[in-house]
Amino acid sequence: MNYRFDWTPIWEQRDLILSGLWMTIAVSLVSLAISIVIGFVVGTGGASGSRSARLGAALFVDTMRNIPLLIHMYIWYMALAFLKLPAFACAVLGLSLYSGAYVAEVVRSGIGAVRRGQMQAALATGLTRIQAFRFIIYPQALRIIAPSLASLFSQLIKDSSLASVIAVAELTYEAGAIEGQTFRTFEVYITISVLYLILVTVASQLVMLVPGARNDASSARFADA
Amino acid sequence: MLDVITRNLPFLLAGLWTTIHLSIWTIVGGTLLGAVLGILRYVRFPVLGTASMLFIEFIRGTPLLVVLLITYFALPALLGYKTTAYNAALLGFILFTGAYIAEDFRAGLRSVRPGLIQAGLATGLTRWQVLRFVIAPQATRIVIPSLFNQYVRLLKFTSVASIIGVTELTGAALLINARDFHPVTLLGAVAVTYLVVCYALSMVGRVLYARFAVRT
Amino acid sequence: MSEAPIVEIRDLHKSYGATPVLRGCTMNVNRGEVVVVCGPSGSGKSTLIKCVNGLERYQSGSIKVEGIEVGAKDTDLPKLRSRIGMVFQHFELYPHMSVLKNLELAQVHVLKRSRAEAAERGRQLLKRVGLEAKADAMPVDLSGGQQQRVAIARALALDPQAILFDEPTSALDPEMIHEVLQVMTELATEGMTMMVVTHEMGFARRVANRVVFMDAGEIVENAGSEEFFSRPRTPRATEFLSKILSH
Numbered sequence: 001m002n003y004r005f006d007w008t009p010i011w012e013q014r015d016l017i018l019s020g021l022w023m024t025i026a027v028s029l030v031s032l033a034i035s036i037v038i039g040f041v042v043g044t045g046g047a048s049g050s051r052s053a054r055l056g057a058a059l060f061v062d063t064m065r066n067i068p069l070l071i072h073m074y075i076w077y078m079a080l081a082f083l084k085l086p087a088f089a090c091a092v093l094g095l096s097l098y099s100g101a102y103v104a105e106v107v108r109s110g111i112g113a114v115r116r117g118q119m120q121a122a123l124a125t126g127l128t129r130i131q132a133f134r135f136i137i138y139p140q141a142l143r144i145i146a147p148s149l150a151s152l153f154s155q156l157i158k159d160s161s162l163a164s165v166i167a168v169a170e171l172t173y174e175a176g177a178i179e180g181q182t183f184r185t186f187e188v189y190i191t192i193s194v195l196y197l198i199l200v201t202v203a204s205q206l207v208m209l210v211p212g213a214r215n216d217a218s219s220a221r222f223a224d225a
Numbered sequence: 226m227l228d229v230i231t232r233n234l235p236f237l238l239a240g241l242w243t244t245i246h247l248s249i250w251t252i253v254g255g256t257l258l259g260a261v262l263g264i265l266r267y268v269r270f271p272v273l274g275t276a277s278m279l280f281i282e283f284i285r286g287t288p289l290l291v292v293l294l295i296t297y298f299a300l301p302a303l304l305g306y307k308t309t310a311y312n313a314a315l316l317g318f319i320l321f322t323g324a325y326i327a328e329d330f331r332a333g334l335r336s337v338r339p340g341l342i343q344a345g346l347a348t349g350l351t352r353w354q355v356l357r358f359v360i361a362p363q364a365t366r367i368v369i370p371s372l373f374n375q376y377v378r379l380l381k382f383t384s385v386a387s388i389i390g391v392t393e394l395t396g397a398a399l400l401i402n403a404r405d406f407h408p409v410t411l412l413g414a415v416a417v418t419y420l421v422v423c424y425a426l427s428m429v430g431r432v433l434y435a436r437f438a439v440r441t
Numbered sequence: 442m443s444e445a446p447i448v449e450i451r452d453l454h455k456s457y458g459a460t461p462v463l464r465g466c467t468m469n470v471n472r473g474e475v476v477v478v479c480g481p482s483g484s485g486k487s488t489l490i491k492c493v494n495g496l497e498r499y500q501s502g503s504i505k506v507e508g509i510e511v512g513a514k515d516t517d518l519p520k521l522r523s524r525i526g527m528v529f530q531h532f533e534l535y536p537h538m539s540v541l542k543n544l545e546l547a548q549v550h551v552l553k554r555s556r557a558e559a560a561e562r563g564r565q566l567l568k569r570v571g572l573e574a575k576a577d578a579m580p581v582d583l584s585g586g587q588q589q590r591v592a593i594a595r596a597l598a599l600d601p602q603a604i605l606f607d608e609p610t611s612a613l614d615p616e617m618i619h620e621v622l623q624v625m626t627e628l629a630t631e632g633m634t635m636m637v638v639t640h641e642m643g644f645a646r647r648v649a650n651r652v653v654f655m656d657a658g659e660i661v662e663n664a665g666s667e668e669f670f671s672r673p674r675t676p677r678a679t680e681f682l683s684k685i686l687s688h
Contacts, residue, residue: 003302003303003304003305029383062424064421065394066419067379067419068384068395068419069381070385071384071412071416074412076418079409080409081384081408094305154286156285158288158289159288160288161288161289162288162385172294175232176294179298183301185298185302186299188299189298190299193283193286193287193291193295194339196288196291197282197287200286302533334620338533340533341493342534343529344517344533344592345535345547346495346522346524346528347469347494347496347525347527347605348522348523348526348547348551348596349519349520349522349547349551349552350519350547352577354550354551358535359546361536362537363537366537375624439537440538440581441536
């Protein structure tokens with residue numbers, strides 16, 4: 001192994017790396033928010049009693065999930081170029097639709113895991129369906145699905161690296177730029193791997209702040225009873 | 226409008242074929258690697274078990290694109306060897322998929338009831354025989370759905386190889402687009418192709434699981 | 442007959458962390474003997490029986506099976522276990538194998554019998570427990586009582602010197618307990634050496650030669666079954682018997 005390590009160029013480019021890191025966080029957070037909205041709407045549809053809602057949800061989920069994320073990005077950026085969306089918006093749209101489909105599946109199974117009697121009990125006390133979802137079903141489902149959401153969020157952060165191909169200046173994009181200037185190939189890519197590792201670890205811990213999420217196992221068992 | 230597809234059909238089909246064999250080799254290599262790493266972790270093999278864990282955690286925390294950049298640029302630079310885009314992509318995909326499959330295997334192995342392990346030991350089977358005849362066969366059947374989830378995910382992820390210059394389906398479409406500029410048609414066709422192939426692959430998984438599932 | 446006991450337990454101690462489970466247990470199982478081990482739940486009886494074939498480790502004391510120390514480093518545990526059968530509370534049939542394959546596995550891979558030989562012996566034993574028609578069934582399609590009879594046949598398939606039973610009927614519905622006890626009674630009559638952890642006091646009274654009563658990790662009584670049931674020597678055994686017999 002004749003490779004001579006030299007980390008100084010990486011340190012000199014720390015501003016670029018930091019700005020890339022911020023962009024990665026921004027893209028991920030905005031996409032996370034939108035994909036949770038999409039996921040809850042579509043997932044609730046998928047768990048509903050209406051046949052057409054279930055069919056529509058399944059169609060959305062199967063279509064969005066089975067198209068590679070990279071293609072999602074190119075479609076918004078190149079195929080729909082006439083919309084003249086900024087690259088950031090294209091990345092967010094692609095990530096949100098793709099991840100939203102995964103969130104929808106998780107939400108659907110979470111709602112399914114809440115006991116049927118809970119909805120009936122809520123309706124019996126005079127709550128509307130929407131109130132029943134908001135106060136009774138979602139809080140229980142959220143606890144059950146928190147771990148799955150955490151891993152989806154980690155996945156989303158890693159997936160955001162593909163935004164680099166449509167010139168969003170996030171971490172991977174900046175790494176490429178620095179590599180091009182300094183040729184410190186190994187150092188650059190190891191640095192950003194470690195940064196992603198940290199981001200992903202922090203993200204998966206944050207989701208555990210959902211009330212009761214740590215008791216997931218017991219609530220899941222409770223739900224099965 | 227569709228003539229951009231028909232005119233370039235052989236090139237696109239060659240791209241699709243690359244996607245397919247890249248996926249197949251990765252499925253073979255990734256499943257083997259995943260099984261080995263998963264078992265090493267499950268039995269807590271000294272040193273190698275810990276090494277597997279570190280490797281798995283590192284890969285699972287790193288974006289696929291970065292893994293490919295490492296296998297294409299960083300590792301050859303570090304270790305001083307030459308590689309091709311295809312081989313670098315294949316290595317990256319195998320490492321990436323293997324790390325995820327390892328965790329699926331480990332979860333499958335752990336889901337086998339301890340009582341069954343004791344029953345195997347009580348008849349005089351050795352620990353390795355119990356792993357081979359009692360635990361592994363059940364775990365293999367249990368992990369079929371997660372394996373196929375990984376395979377479908379991998380199939381979609383092969384598109385990322387286009388970024389380091391592999392002319393698989395996505396790469397082929399992008400090359401044609403650069404010359405003829407028909408992004409709507411080309412990307413639409415590519416999207417539909419992935420949709421169909423992914424759907425077919427997940428159907429295979431469902432059929433296999435229905436056929437082999439262990440009823441308890 | 443002054444033959445050495447098949448199982449010889451001397452001053453056995455075991456604890457999980459700071460919690461003692463076995464506190465100086467001493468007992469024997471002689472060849473041809475049926476010994477029932479009973480006692481309230483948590484008394485350590487299941488742990489004791491699992492120490493006999495090395496499924497549980499112990500901290501001090503000794504267990505010898507056919508004269509071989511179970512806890513010694515150089516003991517060939519697989520070989521020792523193949524000579525001592527075991528039947529579990531929850532049957533533990535391998536769910537991915539047919540009934541007959543369950544019986545063949547250890548015969549082929551431990552005793553190195555040929556497949557044909559193992560299948561032959563397997564079918565013989567299934568006939569003996571009245572389940573020859575179920576050879577190709579999967580365990581999940583059998584009732585609990587049938588599964589436990591298969592599990593007994595699986596233990597017998599290795600031609601063991603003794604069989605350990607760990608609460609063999611306590612996971613069964615009442616109407617199935619009888620069919621399992623019947624098979625066990627037949628085994629006892631034929632002279633099989635058996636160590637049985639059970640709450641079935643009727644079985645103990647009719648079949649056992651000796652009853653060992655455990656409480657809080659100690660062997661409190663070790664007496665002939667006739668004597669144990671008619672004249673228990675300790676208040677703890679008396680109390681246990683009055684509770685369990687009033688059910």
